[in-house]
């Protein structure tokens with residue numbers, strides 16, 4: 001083990017070294033192993049050189065990473081290598097703790113990593129035996145013991161899911177407001193249970209975990225438990241097999257705020273539904289909060305007992321809709337800020353315009369771009385971004401239409417469709433109209449006649465005149481050339 005090896009600091013007994021010095025020595029050794037294992041100096045420089053070893057206590061090494069994104073990239077891509085290095089240097093009991101530097105001005109957020117075990121395990125069966133009860137009822141003694149041990153049980157909440165980084169929009173207004181309210185006064189409002197439903201990747205897990213994190217950090221609920229219905233079911237089956245069904249039941253009946261994700265997974269699982277039914281009743285009667293998520297409205301769940309369905313609808317049900325363009329942009333901006341990264345506006349536009357069906361995909365595009373930029377140490381421009389994301393957006397490509405031209409021109413000049421189609425001869429509007437006709441001729445397959453009809457029922461000769469006028473202007477004026485180019489760029493983005 002590292003602490004018994006004195007040769008790194010000749011003459012200095014290792015035991016006298018500070019935790020920080022020990023961390024530096026251990027990390028330096030780990031880096032040697034990682035460098036050898038990577039075969040790619042650039043990746044090593046990008047992902048490992050910026051890491052600062054903070055302290056080594058026993059076999060637990062704490063390292064500081066610059067951002068959450070960094071932490072996730074390392075866990076995602078270099079977990080095995082990192083684990084091997086740590087175990088070689090510090091032995092099989094090695095543990096790693098990340099400290100994520102959120103922003104220079106903010107406090108650090110510690111994240112406990114999972115080495116050597118990648119996934120944390122929460123086993124209600126790990127409760128002390130004495131919690132078990134006679135005839136399904138807990139003794140007072142057992143309850144007290146539970147209360148005194150609450151701090152020992154993990155909530156299985158991911159600290160990254162917070163209200164602060166959940167972007168509000170028309171698509172999630174009610175769900176967000178209800179979630180905030182529940183997190184402030186769990187169990188005390190009529191929103192019990194609170195059910196959040198919505199399609200894949202629209203933020204259900206984020207929002208329900210934000211409730212748990214907020215309630216826990218602000219002491220609104222003592223024992224918060226987050227569990228997916230899949231995990232709940234597996235644990236329940238295990239508990240039955242190990243004769244620990246009573247302990248299992250007792251564990252969940254003691255929770256102050258119970259959050260269950262993806263309840264559609266309970267469909268057709270009769271035994272598990274029965275268990276949930278009893279837990280639900282106990283918690284509800286005791287004014288404990290229940291939060292559920294589902295991928296569809298409760299009424300559409302099939303193979304779930306009526307009595308359970310009706311209970312799920314006792315409180316408030318709120319849905320998450322697909323985010324609109326503005327919300328998609330705001331989410332991208334927020335994710336960039338979180339990673340202290342920037343991207344050209346045109347790239348943000350490109351992603352927000354094309355990734356419309358799922359926020360996880362939206363995020364995925366961003367991560368792909370940032371990772372490429374970082375790994376190749378080069379900045380990303382729009383053509384490169386399109387190239388990197390071509391697989392994600394390929395199916396969406398379409399041809400430019402007159403409607404797109406109208407939208408792009410209106411947005412660019414800040415005027416309405418009625419202005420363009422109307423009779424106004426005001427200089428700016430007449431110019432925008434000519435520009436619209438010019439762009440429609442240039443980038444769509446429409447005839448002069450169709451374009452004229454679209455833009456206010458004008459004659460085809462008016463369109464020919466507009467196209468010639470803009471062509472001439474472009475020869476003379478850089479400003480006009482820039483406008484054409486910008487409109488072209490926006491149309492390209494819209495059509496991908």
Ligand SMILES: Nc1ncnc2c1ncn2[C@@H]1O[C@H](COP(=O)(O)OP(=O)(O)OP(=O)(O)O)[C@@H](O)[C@H]1O
Nearest residue numbers: 165166167199200201202203204205206331359360
């Ligand atoms: N309004 C939002 N603001 C910021 N980030 C969001 C928002 N909605 C979703 N996200 C992010 O999108 C990703 C997917 O969200 P999440 O996992 O919560 O979706 P989900 O609805 O639970 O998906 P699934 O149906 O697959 O379980 C997460 O990284 C989450 O942080």
